[in-house]
Amino acid sequence: MPRAYNLRKRVLVTGGAGFIGSHLIDSLLQQGNEVLCVDNLFTGAKRNIEHHHNNARFEFIRHDVTIPLYVEVDEIYNLACPASPVHYQHDPVQTTKTSVQGAINMLGLAKRLRCKILQASTSEVYGDPILHPQPESYWGNVNPIGARSCYDEGKRCAETLFFDYRRQHGLEIKVARIFNTFGPRMHHADGRVVSNFIVQALKGAPLTVYGDGQQTRSFCYVQDMVDGLIRFMETDETETGPINLGNPVEYTIRSLAERTLALTGSKSDIIWETLPEDDPKQRCPNIGLAKEVLSWAPRLQLDEGLNKTIEYYRQLFPGWAI
Ligand code: NAD
Ligand code: UDP
Secondary structure (H helix, E strand, O other): OOOOOOOOEEEEEEEEOOOOHHHHHHHHOOOEEEEEEEEOOOOOOOOOOHHHOOOOOOEEEOOOOOOOOOOOOOOOEHHHHHHOHHHHOOOOOHHHHHHHHHHHHHHHHHHHHHOOOEEEEEEEEEEOOOOEEEEEOOOOOOOHHHHHHHHHHHHHHHHHHHHHHHHOOOOOOOEEOOEEEEEEOOEEEEEEEEHHHHHHHHHHHEEEEEEOOEEEEOEEHHHHHHHHHHHOOOOOOOOOOOEEEEEOEEEHHHHHHHHHHHHHHOOOOOOEEEEOOOOOOOEEEOEEEEEEHOOOOOOOOOHHHHHHHHHHHHHOOOOOOO
């Protein structure tokens, strides 16, 4: 239901045509807000937002956040940045520019408008963590010159900028450290593990496990993530974060491959491929702070989320074998 004009917020979502951004927009519109989606469609797709085409409270601007933007809004969610290792390593200089220059432009906008701004940061700021599970107080173990550095260091620098705008200009900031998130609308070819495995299983192709498959990740369903982001935005100005958002249940990548085969009913084989450079060995969020400050914890377990995602790909590509 649309809210009355005086109660409506006008919310900017950068990266809104992407995977998480498009779900965030669905929820913000459902709450009755107006939404301005800004995206250069590098990894996002119009199909993720086309169901809002006839909604008068929704607008889309094709724009690159490395270029300044002059709009009038009440809140900003800054999600613009490719998130899959394959995509962010495709043009690493542009990835750093998107994180750093994009943050400067969006923080400049928030400063002019005196509005709240939330940054989609990442568990990658912890690099290949030595401390496990990772609390927000951990400073991380990041290679500054490797293939993943454009993303990791770009996001770290963005966090620095957010806290400097807070200290220097009194801006109301929220820094969310997002851990691996999955669900419908992940690009089927973006190379991330959940989409890769499901697509491979549905096509009857071998599932490609990198390394020995003993590295771990913890997977949060996208609707849980969106709920966490919105709750965080609604906190008072003392809550700046950083706050970890993610599912604290940890899986080996090998076990994820096996679950995917079981849930799809696929007879695909598992094959072993080379582990990419600097691939973190373990990753799991400590979400004590999110529980305390946001009263938030993920609700959907992995299998339920995988089933919803499998169903999404089956509907999108009905021609696949399985
Ligand atoms: P995504 O690639 O689906 O979405 C990113 C969106 O940003 C895309 O629509 C893309 O076109 C857009 N974009 C990229 N560069 C841009 C630019 N210069 N100007 C304007 N738009 C640009 O990825 P996602 O998984 O939805 O991730 C969204 C945000 O959450 C990212 O900032 C990412 O770093 C962060 N994050 C995601 C995860 C995850 O597991 N999905 C984990 C940690 C952090
Ligand atoms: N991975 C894999 N097979 C794939 C894609 C990824 O084994 O087809 C592994 C990857 O090496 C990493 C984990 O799965 O250890 C998660 O990879 P993803 O790219 O999804 O995200 P990351 O957490 O590394 O950013």
